[in-house]
Amino acid sequence: MGIQKVMVIGAGQMGSGIAQVCAMSGYEVLLHDLKDEYVEKGLGTIAKNLSRQVEKGKMESEEKDAILSRLISSTNLKNAAAVDLVIEAAVENMEIKTRIFAELDEITPRHVILASNTSSLPITEIAAATKRPEKVIGMHFMNPVPVMKLVEVIRGLATADEVYQEVEKMAESLNKVPVEVNDFPGFVANRILMPMINEAIYTLYEGVATKEAIDDVMKLGMNHPMGPLTLADFIGLDTCLYIMETLHQGLGDDKYRPCPLLRKYVKAGWLGKKSGRGFYEYN
Numbered sequence: 001m002g003i004q005k006v007m008v009i010g011a012g013q014m015g016s017g018i019a020q021v022c023a024m025s026g027y028e029v030l031l032h033d034l035k036d037e038y039v040e041k042g043l044g045t046i047a048k049n050l051s052r053q054v055e056k057g058k059m060e061s062e063e064k065d066a067i068l069s070r071l072i073s074s075t076n077l078k079n080a081a082a083v084d085l086v087i088e089a090a091v092e093n094m095e096i097k098t099r100i101f102a103e104l105d106e107i108t109p110r111h112v113i114l115a116s117n118t119s120s121l122p123i124t125e126i127a128a129a130t131k132r133p134e135k136v137i138g139m140h141f142m143n144p145v146p147v148m149k150l151v152e153v154i155r156g157l158a159t160a161d162e163v164y165q166e167v168e169k170m171a172e173s174l175n176k177v178p179v180e181v182n183d184f185p186g187f188v189a190n191r192i193l194m195p196m197i198n199e200a201i202y203t204l205y206e207g208v209a210t211k212e213a214i215d216d217v218m219k220l221g222m223n224h225p226m227g228p229l230t231l232a233d234f235i236g237l238d239t240c241l242y243i244m245e246t247l248h249q250g251l252g253d254d255k256y257r258p259c260p261l262l263r264k265y266v267k268a269g270w271l272g273k274k275s276g277r278g279f280y281e282y283n
């Protein structure tokens with residue numbers, strides 16, 4: 001029968017994007033978060049994205065309505081009993097993720113694949129919280145999900161080949177390009193991207209240049225679509241810090257130590273675009 005129904009856990013920037021692309025490709029999607037208001041916010045973002053496509057003449061409004069009708073809100077994890085695939089996109093915290101996976105293992109039938117959109121945490125450790133580690137896999141989408149083509153597909157130590165193949169097929173059905181990687185801290189994307197962002201924050205911290213100048217150098221000099229500090233704000237400074245901590249602890253090399261300025265901003269609640277303030281201010 002294959003995958004027809006998907007639950008996405010976490011209706012934040014990644015979860016809502018993943019739910020959107022799944023619904024656009026015909027899957028029925030349960031969008032789950034802790035509170036109704038978070039799910040509503042996520043669904044609002046999706047509706048706004050789709051309306052923009054309609055306004056640009058890239059989508060019929062009937063299609064938008066059909067996509068929205070495939071999205072169902074959930075605040076009870078037990079609803080996962082009715083799906084074929086769960087994609088978890090809650091906050092980047094091992095305790096929270098392992099708790100969710102242990103509960104999902106109790107709730108969902110044995111055939112259900114449990115995927116995590118973690119950006120850096122070991123899939124093998126998340127899988128060990130369940131009695132089905134062969135069915136646990138990393139499905140790492142990039143932000144903004146509706147735009148970026150890549151899905152890093154991460155094999156945990158015990159991930160079964162059939163599970164990898166099914167997830168690869170599912171990613172292709174979303175018009176994404178799956179790339180296979182092994183389970184190491186930060187995988188490939190954030191092993192390379194995040195130290196660059198952290199270094200940009202050190203460059204600001206040490207007064208080498210202003211934030212605007214740092215971003216301009218990377219945009220105009222390296223053709224990056226966004227400067228590293230703008231990109232950090234876009235990703236979320238809390239997520240950037242969690243990823244650096246995972247790299248630092250997991251690889252044991254001080255070259256991955258998070259910049260104190262990054263810590264300070266996160267402690268202040270300056271989480272970037274999503275909180276209204278990071279390196280830049282947003283309204």
Ligand SMILES: CC(=O)CC(=O)SCCNC(=O)CCNC(=O)[C@H](O)C(C)(C)COP(=O)(O)OP(=O)(O)OC[C@H]1O[C@@H](n2cnc3c(N)ncnc32)[C@H](O)[C@@H]1OP(=O)(O)O
Nearest residue numbers: 049052056119141142143144146147189190225226231235
């Ligand atoms: C941290 C991790 O674990 C991994 C990560 O995700 S790391 C982050 C990876 N992402 C990046 O590096 C993004 C870098 N930035 C970019 O590529 C670009 O700035 C961008 C695609 C975000 C915006 O591009 P742009 O050309 O400046 O903007 P714009 O012309 O307004 O948008 C281009 C298209 O993207 C869409 N878009 C832009 N932002 C969007 C968003 N947040 N959600 C949905 N769609 C969006 C627009 O609607 C537009 O669509 P059409 O082509 O269909 O009209």
Ligand SMILES: NC(=O)C1=CN([C@@H]2O[C@H](COP(=O)(O)OP(=O)(O)OC[C@H]3O[C@@H](n4cnc5c(N)ncnc54)[C@H](OP(=O)(O)O)[C@@H]3O)[C@@H](O)[C@H]2O)C=CC1
Nearest residue numbers: 010011012013014015033034089090091092118119143235
């Ligand atoms: N930001 C990015 O660029 C990328 C992030 N990722 C990964 O995706 C995941 C989500 O990140 P992102 O969307 O940016 O973060 P957000 O902060 O935007 O969203 C996280 C959402 O998950 C909710 N949540 C927290 N705990 C639970 C729980 N126990 N059950 C259900 N929902 C919960 C949060 O609710 P509340 O607000 O109450 O905490 C929030 O709505 C992380 O693992 C991150 O590393 C992967 C690729 C790119």
